[in-house]
Amino acid sequence: MGSNPTGxxxxxxxxxxxxxxxxxxxxxxxxxxxxxxxxxxLRFRTADRTLTAGPRARPRGQARVLPRRSAGKPGPRDPRRRRSCSR
Structure with missing residues (x-):
């Protein structure tokens, strides 16, 4: 079975x-x-609630990153992604 990043x-x-x-x-x-x-x-819908920015943003961010990983090469850094800062 082949790799399907979107799936x-x-x-x-x-x-x-x-x-x-x-x-x-x-x-x-x-x-x-x-x-x-x-x-x-990708289009996401749900019948029981309104989708807020959080649930919509998570899959979109994952979909951008997964194809780059599957190719075995890192892709360019997406300037729209926030950097996490832990101290």
Whole structure:
């Protein structure tokens, strides 16, 4: 069975009633030979409550990180992600 990063991210948040995933890959100008650029869209819904920023943000952050890990190479740091600071 192959690795499915989007499916893994969705599985971690199975308490949400429904999720739709769609994606595409691009290989062409601007992408190094032997590589591809992956895009995906996730839509989360729940019937019993309003989704706050927290539940929506967690899967989105995981979906960005998992494909980079599955390729075996670290990706560029996402400037939108907050750094945690523990003292």
């Amino acid at each position: 893994s991210a969705l599985g971690m948040y199975a308490s949400l009633d429904a999720a739709e995933a769609s994606g595409d890959d691009y290989r062409g100008p601007g992408i190094p030979a032997g590589s591809k650029s992956l895009t995906s869209a």
